[in-house]
Amino acid sequence: MSRQKLNVKKLAKVKKRYGLIGVIFVIVATLAGSYVEDYLSSRSAASLQVFETNGIELEPVILKRVVDGDTLVVTNANREEVRVRLIGMDTPESVHPDQEKNTEAGELASQYTKSVLTVGQTLYLEYDVQKTDRYHRVLAYVWLTDDVNPDDIATNMLNAKLVADGYAVAKEFKPNVKYSSLLKQLESAANNER
Structure with missing residues (x-):
């Protein structure tokens, strides 16, 4: 879950530059990336099953x-x-x-x-x-x-x-x-x- 460990400094820069919407976008993108990665790995694991x-x-x-x-x-x-x-x-x-x-x-x-x-x-x-x-x-x-x-x-x-x-x-x-x-x-x- 390394994608979910958000870099606080990076969030602070994004917040300064883009405000709250930017922070929300970064969080959603990080969570979505983890979800997609988990989904794909579970699909490939399922295809390997006997x-x-x-x-x-x-x-x-x-x-x-x-x-x-x-x-x-x-x-x-x-x-x-x-x-x-x-x-x-x-x-x-x-x-x-x-x-x-x-x-x-x-x-x-x-x-x-x-x-x-x-x-x-x-x-x-x-x-x-x-x-x-x-x-x-x-x-x-x-x-x-x-x-x-x-x-x-x-x-x-x-x-x-x-x-x-x-x-x-x-x-x-x-x-x-x-x-x-x-x-x-x-x-x-x-x-x-x-």
Whole structure:
């Protein structure tokens, strides 16, 4: 509230020069400036809040780019770039620095993820027990819609969609195991269809 601490000398000069109307103007401008600043900071804080739908907390983000089948770069409400690692599943490598580790299946998974998503698309992150990994990536389940329903997981959650469509395998990364059994069921179903 430093704006509200009015400089007494400045007020005295304003009063001399412009009279009482000048003093009132300075006070009103100072208070209005504080009000606007408080209002704007409360609005940006509200936009950063996670919201809940069907009992699931989601954080909206904007897709900036797809790194590979299971890694994205998004922009959060703070306009920060965040690297997101999809959890509960794993895709083969396609952009590993050691070229020998990259596979055709990894490239297919990467292309599939790119075909499902659009740069600028709003995605919704759901967190599990750990929010980041040792590489400082955000760990999340990525929902394609904010109307989440675990019954529609195979079509509305990117992690599950990759498993259900055969581009990823279900993989537990403890302690992040919220959807492990569902993802394993989707993997079994995908393997049975082949």
